[in-house]
Amino acid sequence: MCDNPTANRNKLWNKGRNTSWACHAMAALAVALGGGGFIPPAGADGLPAGAGREQVQTYCTGCHGTNLIPRSSGYDRRGWRDLTATMIDLSAVPEDRAVIADYLATHFPPNDRRTPVIIPAKRDITFTEWVVPTLGQRPRDPVQAQDGAVWWAGQWGNLIGRIDPASGEMTEYPMPAGAHPHTVTVDTADRVWYTGNRNGTVGVLDPSTGDITEYPMPDPAARDPHSAIFDAEGILWFTLQHSNMIGRLDPVTGAVSLTTAPSAKSKPYGIKIDADGVPWVACNGRPCLLRVDRDTMDVREVALPTPGTTVRRLDIADDGTIWYVNSGQGRLGHYDPDSDKIREWPSPSGAAAHPYAIAVIDGIVWYNESGMRPDTLIRFDPETESFESWAIPSGGVHAGIVRHMRATADGNLLIHQSGTNRIMLVTIKP
Secondary structure, three states, rough: OOOOHHHHHHEEEEOOOOOOOOOOOOOOOHHHHOOOOOOOOOOOOOOOOOHHHHHHHHHHOOOOHHHHHHOOOOOOOOHHHHHHOOOOOOOOOOOHHHHHHHHHHHHOOOOOOOOOOOOOOOEEEEEEEEEEOOOOOOEEEEEEEEOOOOOEEEEOOOEEEOOOOOOOOOOEEEEEOOEEEEEEEEEOOOOOOEOOOOOEEEEEEEEOOEEEEEEEEOOOOOOEEEEEEOOOOOOEEEEOOOOOOOEOHHHHHHHHOEEEEOOOOOOOOEEEOOOOOOEEEEOOOOOOOEEEOOOOOOOOOOOOOOOOOOOOEEEEOOOOOOOEEOOOEEEEEEEOOOOOEEEEEEOOOOOHHHEEEEEEEEEEEEEEOOOOOOOOEEEOOOOEEEEEEEEOOOHHHHHHHHOOOEEEEOEEEEEEEEEHOEEEEEOOOO
């Protein structure tokens, strides 16, 4: 039975406190189990016979199919126990907890099919991890507010949350029914805006009152607001991936305007604003980038040369050039709008690396390889064209996955691990 999150509005959880009221459904397991690997003989549900199969069928089907388990990278007993503990609280049924870990470790042990290529690093970075309170929420898209707080979207938990990095205290705010926020971003007044990915809205939370205002899409075809960012004039720009649209919201008037990508199934995904206030959008369905006229909302498509290219996210360097992840081909890309020149580099782990999130900090490109286990954080120096990489710790479980990363005011990096219910701060040392 799932707890009612409305009853927990504004509740504070202290760092290190366990939660025992979470929904009995392994929501985030779908994130952790996406890869290939050895598949033992099994029934139609993908699970071989053995003690524990019934319990796995019982607990693991609330939010995903059991067929994802045979496709995982596998874990030992401790790994499966630690992973499932980030998704479901089985403390009341320790016998089930033990038999599930034994069953999964026996039939789905570790495999190396998704092992990344690690490029030795020449510098140190540190990872600070916060395990968020509500289990199985798939936390994502952390962002720093002006007061230093970190906000995140708990998409599967239908909530957004706040971390005080100094104390580790966390507050979770339930969202309106059906919203399932895909991202959060913060305005200059430290109000927190989110995209209602499943109810066709953009919303804003006033943390001082707990009040939420929703802005519905003016077109019923605009069903899935996705990624969002403010421009310098306070206008919120956002993408709608499966609706194939890009939107603009004026917080002063509440007016929402929409435009459609020039090509069908472009799947507008990540979005950033350049120094001239021009929105640039990544195409997750076609080999392209999109440039949006901020006044007319006309969209120009920039074709990318490699067949099979799909782009999850992009970022813009101080010189105005665009860095993007070629997720479909396992490459890092660079586009110069002035010269129209495009260059790409193979990611260290190869074509299956599936680069996902990206951020440019002080001229250095950071991104992750989401197709690998462990998920890797990559540093690329454009001057030397050299790579360095680190395995993202994720509580030692290495389940992934980073879907967005953003810089902090002091030049560090906020990431997350949806599969293990973690928000993370990467401190970049000189």
